[in-house]
Amino acid sequence: xxxxxxxxxxxxxxxxxxxxxxxxxxxxxxxxxxxxxxxxxxxxxxxxxxxxxxxxxxxxxxxxxxxxxxxxxxxxxxxxxxxxxxxxxxxxxxxxxxxxxxxxxxxxxxxxxxxxxxxxxxxxxxxxxxxxxxxxxxxxxxxxxxxxxxxxxxxxxxxxxxxxxxxxxxxxxxxxxxxxxxxxxxxxxxxxxxxxxxxxxxxxxxxxxxxxxxxxxxxxxxxxxxxxxxxxxxxxxxxxxxxxxxxxxxxxxxxxxxxxxxxxxxxxxxxxxxxxxxxxxxxxxxxxxxxxxxxxxxxxxxxx
Numbered sequence: 001x002x003x004x005x006x007x008x009x010x011x012x013x014x015x016x017x018x019x020x021x022x023x024x025x026x027x028x029x030x031x032x033x034x035x036x037x038x039x040x041x042x043x044x045x046x047x048x049x050x051x052x053x054x055x056x057x058x059x060x061x062x063x064x065x066x067x068x069x070x071x072x073x074x075x076x077x078x079x080x081x082x083x084x085x086x087x088x089x090x091x092x093x094x095x096x097x098x099x100x101x102x103x104x105x106x107x108x109x110x111x112x113x114x115x116x117x118x119x120x121x122x123x124x125x126x127x128x129x130x131x132x133x134x135x136x137x138x139x140x141x142x143x144x145x146x147x148x149x150x151x152x153x154x155x156x157x158x159x160x161x162x163x164x165x166x167x168x169x170x171x172x173x174x175x176x177x178x179x180x181x182x183x184x185x186x187x188x189x190x191x192x193x194x195x196x197x198x199x200x201x202x203x204x205x206x207x208x209x210x211x212x213x214x215x216x217x218x219x220x221x222x223x224x225x226x227x228x229x230x231x232x233x234x235x236x237x238x239x240x241x242x243x244x245x246x247x248x249x250x251x252x253x254x255x256x257x258x259x260x261x262x263x264x265x266x267x268x269x270x271x272x273x274x275x276x277x278x279x280x281x282x283x284x285x286x287x288x289x290x291x292x293x294x295x296x297x298x299x300x301x302x303x304x
Contacts, residue, residue, distance in 0.1 A: 032084055032255075036108075060083075063080070065078065065301065071124060074116060074118075074119075076114070076116060077113070105139060112134055116130065125180045127178050127180075130176075135197055135199065171197065194216075194217050195215065216249065217245065219242075234270035239264070239268050240264070257293055260289070260293070262289075266282060266299075282302075
């Protein structure tokens, strides 16, 4: 198989791509980047498989968090780091023979946010929180397994598939309403968030340029209560979580859905008796689902 392929790659006409348009796929990948730049528990773990080959076509992971410094100085800080692997299909052809290119595209993105809590009641457990967000991401192509097929630069599309990258920055903001009533030993958190981050490519391969709008709403709820058991000489709590996201921007329907729900259950250990580095350790198993899609994750969180 190697010799015919090598001869094919060296043909005078050069290979052409009859598969999906590279620019359109690049726009889709930038839209996928919209998922990873937005702090979103619902999309923190997704795996989409190709129905015909049963191989992963998309894997997506995200982790992050946020906190308010103190009631007396309610500066809010947050950060998120995410990534995904996307597997579009391209076909090289000389008009007689076709070969599939095992292309992989990877994107990574980091997002930071800074905000301020404005209390809406006397207890200060109901706040409105405007947040300024900034993001930086990169999409790069990995076609090392197909180098024997594409061994020279024939056009800009092939150049991107071989060595290209798509860099993007994002600027935007979020508006969150949070309710955090404390009725010891029970704790309840409820957050409603709207996020809008505009992504623009820069310094990228000439074949692919674009922009995307990461716009979404998210409802998040968490309940924590004692189990009646002890761990590390402190009460052991159970944790219940609910997260529901609606995607309104470029990521809407790019994966075949525009809503995603996550349900979580786990345990929380008070570590105050054994360490001063952090006060609580939470382990939560989550199941995410939407239209024709499911995901699962195991999350670990620390409270300081």
